Amino acid sequence: MTETSTALRTMISPGRYVQGRGALDSLGSYVVKLGRRPLVLADDVVRGLTESAITRSFEDVGLPVVFERFNGMPTAAESRRVAGVLRERDCDVIVGVGGGAPIDTAKAAADDTGLPVASVPTVASTDAPCSALSVVYTEQGAFESYRFYSSNPQLVLVDTLLAASAPARFLVAGVGDALATWIEARAVEQSNAATMAGGAATRAGRALAKLSWDILWESAIPAVRAVEHGIVTPAVEAVVEANTLLSGLGFESGGLAAAHAVHDGLTAVDHTHGLAHGQKVNIGSITQLVLEGRPAREIHDFIEFTTRVGLPTTLTEAGLGGVQDSVLRTVAEAATAPAETIHNLPFPVTVDDVVDALKAVEVTGRAVRAEAGLPEPVAPAH
Numbered sequence: 015m016t017e018t019s020t021a022l023r024t025m026i027s028p029g030r031y032v033q034g035r036g037a038l039d040s041l042g043s044y045v046v047k048l049g050r051r052p053l054v055l056a057d058d059v060v061r062g063l064t065e066s067a068i069t070r071s072f073e074d075v076g077l078p079v080v081f082e083r084f085n086g087m088p089t090a091a092e093s094r095r096v097a098g099v100l101r102e103r104d105c106d107v108i109v110g111v112g113g114g115a116p117i118d119t120a121k122a123a124a125d126d127t128g129l130p131v132a133s134v135p136t137v138a139s140t141d142a143p144c145s146a147l148s149v150v151y152t153e154q155g156a157f158e159s160y161r162f163y164s165s166n167p168q169l170v171l172v173d174t175l176l177a178a179s180a181p182a183r184f185l186v187a188g189v190g191d192a193l194a195t196w197i198e199a200r201a202v203e204q205s206n207a208a209t210m211a212g213g214a215a216t217r218a219g220r221a222l223a224k225l226s227w228d229i230l231w232e233s234a235i236p237a238v239r240a241v242e243h244g245i246v247t248p249a250v251e252a253v254v255e256a257n258t259l260l261s262g263l264g265f266e267s268g269g270l271a272a273a274h275a276v277h278d279g280l281t282a283v284d285h286t287h288g289l290a291h292g293q294k295v296n297i298g299s300i301t302q303l304v305l306e307g308r309p310a311r312e313i314h315d316f317i318e319f320t321t322r323v324g325l326p327t328t329l330t331e332a333g334l335g336g337v338q339d340s341v342l343r344t345v346a347e348a349a350t351a352p353a354e355t356i357h358n359l360p361f362p363v364t365v366d367d368v369v370d371a372l373k374a375v376e377v378t379g380r381a382v383r384a385e386a387g388l389p390e391p392v393a394p395a396h
Contacts, residue, residue, distance in 0.1 A: 023215065024211045026164055032167070038068065042070075042071035052106075054081045085317070097123040112135070112136050113139055117133045118150075123146075126324065135258060137180045140193060147266070157279065160211075186291055189230055189292065189320075190255065198302070199264055199268030201358060203268075209269040211267045225259075229252050271302060274355055276372075297332050300317060321383060322388070328376050332392060356368075
């Protein structure tokens with residue numbers, strides 16, 4: 015959580031957001047406004063998918079094409095390494111291309127060097143591209159800390175054809191991440207806690223969080239079906255915007271609460287490391303609904319909907335089925351660490367509260383599936 019006083023209300027956002035089919039072809043025309051010596055950070059797979067389009071768009075505006083390989087984990091050491099590359103090559107702007115990990119690393123390296131940063135997500139799997147923060151992980155993949163910046167990325171560019179061409183599981187994970195935005199913003203409004211932007215939430219931040227929620231309930235399932243076939247439809251465009259822009263603005267200026275804190279707790283145990291960020295967040299969202307004592311119908315509907323979307327709604331699917339209480343306590347202790355956003359809930363939460371809520375996720379998730387005629391949960395393959 016930030017330490018800024020909640021006496022002031024704050025909203026922050028990226029400098030420019032661009033989205034649409036074939037948007038990558040115009041990347042150079044936007045990057046050239048930020049600098050003349052860009053460095054493109056991407057892993058080998060993403061580079062293979064994007065290099066030709068990026069090269070053409072940079073050459074069209076007279077920019078050199080320099081790629082740097084992202085090493086796979088957004089650690090503090092990786093961001094320092096990339097910052098060193100920026101200095102050695104005398105670059106004046108960095109472009110993070112791919113998922114949330116390389117983009118968060120690009121933002122950290124830009125902050126280390128005082129350079130502008132452009133976020134180019136190739137999947138709509140998280141709301142990281144728009145934010146003025148990075149999530150820092152250990153080499154083992156456990157949550158370490160949030161790192162905050164003085165400004166958001168100067169550019170966020172999303173090619174929806176790329177997003178639709180990626181495996182559908184990425185869009186599904188993004189839905190899990192984005193659905194938490196309203197659940198958490200609603201709680202922060204009740205407690206008047208500080209947001210990730212500093213200060214109290216704005217009405218605009220909450221409204222964008224709610225708009226993201228509404229779009230996803232309307233369009234997530236048809237969008238996932240379309241992406242399963244590599245098709246760009248209006249539903250896909252809507253969900254990409256909800257997952258990336260609306261959730262990004264909403265979580266940052268609306269506030270985080272228990273859902274993301276439980277995500278952070280889940281990263282503290284090896285059992286969950288095969289899950290995407292948004293999959294763990296969905297377990298966190300259900301946990302928060304249980305902790306809040308939300309009406310049974312609300313919890314039932316959320317579990318049924320997110321199960322149909324393809325998100326995990328039981329501990330079994332998170333790799334925690336039948337684990338000893340000590341494992342759940344490790345999750346709960348990390349989720350309730352003093353700096354965690356779970357303390358933005360409008361009531362105190364203990365380790366025991368979280369352990370019991372996690373157990374309730376398993377029981378309730380199974381009951382909802384049985385009532386709705388949905389398949390029983392399956393543990394992830396290792």
